[in-house]
Amino acid sequence: AQSVSQHNHHVILSEAASLELGCNYSYGGTVNLFWYVQYPGQHLQLLLKYFSGDPLVKGIKGFEAEFIKSKFSFNLRKPSVQWSDTAEYFCAVNPGGGADGLTFGKGTHLIIQP
Amino acid sequence: DTGVSQDPRHKITKRGQNVTFRCDPISEHNRLYWYRQTLGQGPEFLTYFQNEAQLEKSRLLSDRFSAERPKGSFSTLEIQRTEQGDSAMYLCASSSFRAATDTQYFGPGTRLTVL
Numbered sequence: 197a198q199s200v201s202q203h204n205h206h207v208i209l210s211e212a213a214s215l216e217l218g219c220n221y222s223y224g225g226t227v228n229l230f231w232y233v234q235y236p237g238q239h240l241q242l243l244l245k246y247f248s249g250d251p252l253v254k255g256i257k258g259f260e261a262e263f264i265k266s267k268f269s270f271n272l273r274k275p276s277v278q279w280s281d282t283a284e285y286f287c288a289v290n291p292g293g294g295a296d297g298l299t300f301g302k303g304t305h306l307i308i309q310p
Numbered sequence: 311d312t313g314v315s316q317d318p319r320h321k322i323t324k325r326g327q328n329v330t331f332r333c334d335p336i337s338e339h340n341r342l343y344w345y346r347q348t349l350g351q352g353p354e355f356l357t358y359f360q361n362e363a364q365l366e367k368s369r370l371l372s373d374r375f376s377a378e379r380p381k382g383s384f385s386t387l388e389i390q391r392t393e394q395g396d397s398a399m400y401l402c403a404s405s406s407f408r409a410a411t412d413t414q415y416f417g418p419g420t421r422l423t424v425l
Binding site: 200228230232238239240241242245286288290296297298299300301302303 | 343345350351352353354355356357358366368401412413414415416417418419
């Protein structure tokens, strides 16, 4: 069974700082990778996804993530965060080509201080 | 375009009672998923349907839980004889299957509190 590990449960940054949230997964085969975001009081929204092709994927609101197969990692980055990026961020995986349910990490609570 | 909707948004019940939640997926989506999320954790997969067929159930789905999607549209999740450990947010997601590019869109969830 696959698992997902998010290294930081709580991150506090100042506005304009750069962001990198770590995500590692364990699964031996082809995977689909996702980052979801949950803003305060809102439901989970897709931030970006990787299925195949270019390992550097760009999502909404200036976020990007890089898939490094050799490291089983899919880290999320943003060069300059804004106060509105305060949210819970979840990394998720499911087997490539499959319709299986997603396996999520525990999430990272990001707080951006103005 | 309406997204995934869930009803009710909040449910408070006493231990031992039965509860039922409803999920309406995005209209053209043929896959529907149920997840459970507890405080401080990411969502955990419970089960999913393709059209009306229930194709996978996780070990988390004890025999007190049952899910249906009778006409391949909305789905219901029933919990019988609720326990305090069932208190959680129950999330529904839907997707439109395209080989290897299945992206799930989530509803707002139903928060269950078992007293």
